[in-house]
Amino acid sequence: MPRVLFQPYQIEAEISPDETVIDLAMKLGIHINASCGGIGVCNKCKVFLESGEAKGEKIEDIYYKACTLYPVTDIVVRIPVESHFDRKALLRKTRAQALERKETLSLDPPIKKVYLELTPPDIEENTPDLERLLSALSEKEFEITEVPYSLLRSLPHVLREADFKVTVTLFKHARGYRLIDLEAGYTLERNLAVAMDLGTTTLQLELLDLNSGETLAYTSDYNPQISYGEDVISRIEFARKKDGLKLLAERVKERSLLLMEELLKEAGRKISEINLFSIAGNTVMTHLFLELEPRFLREYPYVPVAKNYPLLRAKDLGLPLKEESVVLFSPSVASYVGGDITAGVLASLMAQEEQLTLFIDLGTNGEIVVGNRDFLMCAACSAGPAFEGGGIKCGMRATSGAIESVNIDPQTYEPMFLTIGRKKAKGICGSGIISLMASLLRVGLIDKAGKYRRDLKHPRLREGDEGYEYILVFKEDSATGADIVFTENDIENLIRAKGAMFAGYQILLESVGLSINELERVFLAGTFGSYIDLEDAITIGLLPDLPRDRFYFLGNTSLQGAKKVVLYTHKREELMRITQMMTHVELSNHPKYMDYYMAALFLPHTDESLFPSLSQRG
Amino acid sequence: MPRVLFQPYQIEAEISPDETVIDLAMKLGIHINASCGGIGVCNKCKVFLESGEAKGEKIEDIYYKACTLYPVTDIVVRIPVESHFDRKALLRKTRAQALERKETLSLDPPIKKVYLELTPPDIEENTPDLERLLSALSEKEFEITEVPYSLLRSLPHVLREADFKVTVTLFKHARGYRLIDLEAGYTLERNLAVAMDLGTTTLQLELLDLNSGETLAYTSDYNPQISYGEDVISRIEFARKKDGLKLLAERVKERSLLLMEELLKEAGRKISEINLFSIAGNTVMTHLFLELEPRFLREYPYVPVAKNYPLLRAKDLGLPLKEESVVLFSPSVASYVGGDITAGVLASLMAQEEQLTLFIDLGTNGEIVVGNRDFLMCAACSAGPAFEGGGIKCGMRATSGAIESVNIDPQTYEPMFLTIGRKKAKGICGSGIISLMASLLRVGLIDKAGKYRRDLKHPRLREGDEGYEYILVFKEDSATGADIVFTENDIENLIRAKGAMFAGYQILLESVGLSINELERVFLAGTFGSYIDLEDAITIGLLPDLPRDRFYFLGNTSLQGAKKVVLYTHKREELMRITQMMTHVELSNHPKYMDYYMAALFLPHTDESLFPSLSQRG
Structure with a gap:
């Protein structure tokens, strides 16, 4: 290069x-x-x-x-x-290192396909069809504990169609194997699974070949429930309408299927080859997919229907896969710490390692986990959607035309910014907002309380309808034809959001007698984590001020976790163990939470000793 | 008296x-x-x-x-x-003794209902609904391994409806408990089961209270599949037509439900109280109820779809009980030794006792089992329907107007007979046929080969269209307006049928190195067994010539077995053990069968030493 x-x-x-x-x-x-x-x-x-x-x-x-x-x-x-x-700014751009958590495991999917050449019955040995099949499986050490009725009905025909040469598909669960499919002849090469990150905003799916462990295709799209409410709260509200819950469930199932068909088309495979569908989503999304009453997730005292979701079959959910195909949901810990987090912790391997790690998933809400192989504490921070551009005047999702990165010249206060897709700017997305706020703070356009300098006359600073604001893009240059501004209200929202996160780190650590300095690693989950600039996030106090080499971004750990479960049988048990280990702290109910939160409503924090590298740079 | x-x-x-x-x-x-x-x-x-x-x-x-x-x-x-x-005839009327196999077991149904007063959640302890329920059950030592999806969906509502006071219904299986129902409030008193003998001809049902073990109501009716074929073979044939199998399954399920409703009405109970439905039927009837392909039962080499049928839920079968109510089928051993026999052996307790026992179920076919607690051999004798009146010119089922008992005067050759319900005679049923044939033999109207005396002129003996026959009822006295006769063809059919049975006893015993004399008990199952006259049956060689106090009639052991499974959890395991123990002998394939059969085509037998009490009486 x-x-x-x-x-x-x-x-x-x-x-x-x-x-x-x-x-x-x-x-x-x-x-x-x-x-x-x-x-x-x-x-x-x-x-x-x-x-x-x-x-x-x-x-x-x-x-x-x-x-x-x-x-x-x-x-x-x-x-x-x-x-x-500004020479010093060079120190201020640091990306967290990407950390791919690859283990050296041999492929061991919970779906096993077994080809059998059974001895056809004769009058000396006319064992019934089912027992003939089961005993051949037992010889290969597969003890079958569940035989679905539908398979029993097709059994005699399938056996005879292929002269007693058949391929069975088995699903391994805690106590043995469930028979899930029976095909005439040799079909070992057809064995697929789909892993899905069921996000509030997007669905991300991978098609996996269970013979090779390879990803055959990837796709993503919006969660179509967005039309009924952008965030989890508005969807819970929509679900209260007559047939609202049913509609939400149907929409997301339809879209999942469309995406699955897209994957299959790309890979040139058939829907009948899918034996397993592994889904990781937050608790609300999981409830909505399963058509479980979401109301009590939101109502005090915030109780989910279930933590561990039962193993389901495609037909239970009305999904037009093979009817006995298994659908697995990653378990939830609490109303706002869901299967995306348990799957994420699984993918991160933090629960298998010794290092004290802080896992952060910053999306609509911020979910955090602190721990290592010995303990796991988790909490949901009510950070709100500010980091996704929500509640910010010119905020927007991280799509084409969103300003994703900003730098402000310390002398001229002129901005340099880049947009996603290098299009005319439409608004500012999460990483842009953090970058902008950090820049404003560095060049001294805002003070530590998040207020604009009142003494400075500058064409980009003005008092607007909602108070003081910085004009990042003049209307002549914007795609919307309006100024793209960043208001003091926006800043206040962001300070509250980052304050909630920071207080969350502190409470979780304190609850096990530890402090921020003892963190050996900080894992940033989600696509957000890969775009965020560390220096910017630390500058505003969203991330703790630790040596930068302790930060790692892990990508979509929810999807990665959903995949692990599909590729390695023991990962499902590990996922259960993680869920069991995770102690949930209800932050809003913690006696010290309010104090920590109030103290964090400052840039970066009222306690400067928590941000030593910033004060050094001064 | x-x-x-x-x-x-x-x-x-x-x-x-x-x-x-x-x-x-x-x-x-x-x-x-x-x-x-x-x-x-x-x-x-x-x-x-x-x-x-x-x-x-x-x-x-x-x-x-x-x-x-x-x-x-x-x-x-x-x-x-x-x-x-005839003074000697006095010795010739012996009923087998009734034997009620009552054990002193404490009631222990596989369905358990548990009332729980859960602590409602609060912010300190907001465990999800499902885990709250499961942990309360776990405290009572019920480990739940299966939670149905439908229950998960109603869970939050039911819990809150009754302020977290609920009654759960559990089904015990090998590895733990399946959650099958959840009701608001205290409903322990509602816990019913239905046991059914699924017969080729009749359905017999009992409604059981699982709290007391009492039978609340009993009913029976024809199996409506009769309209599509009187015997199993013709029904298997009918099932080959388009939608034939479906139709047969639907008809019998409909009738079962009607009968169930009758039971519930009589007992003043509701269908939602039924948690368990236990069914014992022969292999063909079970296949037809379950809509399993029956074709290969009949085609060489006679292979059933399954021996052990999976546990089903009412909704799997489209039965409008509560959808998770459990439906159990008694396991089959072979195409013609079915769940009625395994349930029968269970009810008879012969597999728990030391005495060498011959178990005989004489219906459309004759199924026999020889053994004790150490071994069980079984076979189906192709006796055909003669003992139910089938293939006999004036034969009929044992219903109103059927001649059930006959005595012939040794001097006048005039008959004395009784009909069921004391109505004008319509025909002769099974017990009447045996009684008549034994009488004809005793008074010398037929010889040991089953041929009528040719030398005797008597108004009741004549050569009809089908050869020689005895007129039991003249047309003036019959309900049909036609003579009720008993032909040499009829006798031949009967000899073949009883010969097949007797050869079966011999082969089974010989296969374990035993002989008829070593039998300590003979159990006669089915209603037939309670009407049959021992002396008559021995006289024609249908039953072995053993001391009469070794014979017992047990009644409907199929229904009794289906009931035991419902009342005592461990009986299901015992039933599995019995099924596993039962070695099936395919008689038609046995090298000695034909010899034994040919030797038995004589009244009582070519080998008179096998019937010592008859030769003594001369």
Whole structure:
């Protein structure tokens, strides 16, 4: 990969083929003016190519637009004086390291297919069909404890169709095997499973080949329940309407199936090959999928219908898979700590390791788990949807046109920002919001209480309808035709949200006599965790101020956990053990919670000693 | 009870209040002419009342009709000389003793109802509903291994409806308990089960209270599948038609339900109180009820779909009981040794005792079991339906108007007979046929090969369309307006049937190195067994010639077995053990079967040493 040397700062780094010079600059914290989000129209991101070869659009004859510039060889670029640069900001861009938790396990799915060549009956030995089958299985050490009625009915025909050569599909549960399918002839090669992360916003599915353990296809789409309510609370409300619950369940099942068909099409496989469907979702989503009454999840004292969901068959749920195909749901711990978290902890391996780990899943709510192989404490922080852009004036989901990264020049207070898909800016998504707030704080445009400087006159600072605000994108440059602003109200919401998270870390740790400094690792789950900038998140006090090499982002651990259960039989037991181990702390009910929360309503915190690296940098 | 002394024979016996003098005479083997079947119209059964008081219809001023005569006090009756009497016949009427197999077991049904007052959740302890319930059950030592989805869906509502005071219904299986119902409040008193004998001809049902073990109601009716075929073979044939199997299954399920409703009405109970339905039937009937392919039961090499049927829920079978109510089927051993026999052996206790026992169930086919607590051998004898009146010219089922008992005067060859319900004779049922054949043999009207005397001129003996025959009822006296006859063809059919049975006893015994003389007990199952006259059955060689006190009739052991399973949990395991123990011998395939069978085609047998008591009497 070619290298880029930024002058006059003498900062050099490798650049990947799909990155432009402005992407790399943003990553390195080097400020280049860019007010169009990197789409190549504002003409402000000009750089001078001092040496090397590169492709890009020229401007004013001698400059290149950094947002169009792809190096061909190593290059040296000089950033004109118009783009100021704060040397210290270079320390302020750190991504958590990706951590793929790969274990060296041999593939051992709970679905076993066994090919049998049975001896056909004769008058000397006319054992009934079922017992003939069971005894052949018993010889191979498969003890069958459950035989479904539907299989009994097709049994004599299937056996005779293929002259007593058949393939059986078995599902291993705690006490033996359940017979789930019987096919004429040899069909060992057909053995699929689907793993799904059942999210409030999106469904993510993988199609897995249980013979190889490989992922054959991946897809995702919105959870169609969104049309009936964006967050879990509004969906619980919708479920109270007549047939509301049924409708919600049907919609999400339909969409899952459509996505499954998409996966099958991509892989060139058939729906009849799917033997297992493993689902991990939060407690509300799981209730809604299962058409279980969600009302009491929301009503005091917040009681789910179940923690461990029974093993279901496709036909129980009206899913048009083979009727005995097994549907597994990841167990919940509490109303707001669900199967996505238990599956996530499973995938993270934290419950098998010694290191004291803080697991954070930041979505609509923030769920956190502290522990290691000896104990697990968990809680849901009522962070609200601020980190997904909810409750923020110009907030939006992390889709095309969302501002995902911001840097503000400390002298000019001009922003540099990038949008997802490099489109005209529509609004600001979670990572952009954190980045923006951290920048505002660093350049001193807001104080530690989250208030804008009242003394400064600047075209981007003004008193709007909702109080003071910073104009990130002027309406001329936005996709919406309106200014994209960040208000003091927005900041207040964010401070509350991050305060709830931070107080949560403290309560959980304190409840086992530990403190933040003792954390050996911080795991960030979810796609959010992979976009967040560590320095920014620590700067505003959302993440604890620990050595940066203790932070890891793990990706979609809910989906990873759902997959593990499908690929390794013992992982289901491990998942049960995790669920059993997890002690849930009801934060709102904790006597010290309010104190910790109030103390955290400051940037980064009222107790500066908790953020030593920030005070050092001052 | 008053006593009756019959003169001139000096035979005296007690008479029960519902018996007439002719009933008693028939029981004692005392011949009184009676050609109307005991309905009081032939005026031939006249007796002279010598002393005592009795009520009845007079005839010729000084006589009474014996068929109308009910003693009030002890009486002496004299039988006029017209009614001859063979003294030896007195030895020839022996009923097997009834044997009620009552054990001293404490009631322990596999259904347990448990009333729970759960602590309602609060914010300190907001365990999910399901785990709250399961942990309360676990405290009472009920470990739940299965929770049905439907219950999960109603769980939160039921719990809250009754302020967390609920009654759960559990079904015990091998590995723990299955949760099958949840009701608000205290409902321990509602716990019913139904036991059913699923017969080819009749369904017999009992409604049981699982709290007391008492039978609340009993009913029976024809198996409506009769309309599609009288015997198992014709029903298997019908099942091959399009939707034939479905239709057969639906008909019998409908009828079962109607009968169940009748039981519930009689007992004043509700269908929702039924938690368990235990069914014992032969292999074909069980296949048809379960809509399992019956074809291969009949086709060589005669393979049932299953020996052990899985535990089913009412909803699996589309039965409109509570959907999780358990339906149990008694296991089969082979195509023609079914759940009626395994349940029968269970009820007979023979598999728990030391005495070598021969168990005989004589219905459409004859199923036999030989063994004791150490071993069990079984076989189906292809006796055909002769003992139910099938394949016999004037044969009929044992219903109103069927001749059930016959005695022939050794001098006049005139018959005395009684009909069921004391109606005009319509035909001859099984016990009548055996009785008639034994009488014909005793008085010498047929020889040991089953042929009528050709030398005798008698108005009741003639050569008809189908060869020689005995006219039991002249058309003037029959309900059908036709002569009721017994042909040589009929006799041949009967000889074949009894020969198949006898050869079966011999093969089974020989296969374990035993002989008929070593039998310590003979158990006669089914209603047939309670009507059969031992002397008659031994005379024709249907039953072995053993001391009469070794014979017992047990009644409907299939129904009794189905009941035991419902009342005592461990009986289901015992039933499994019995089924496992039972070694099935395919008679038609046994190398010696044909020899034994041929040797038995004689009255009583070609080997007279096998019937010593008959040769003694000469």
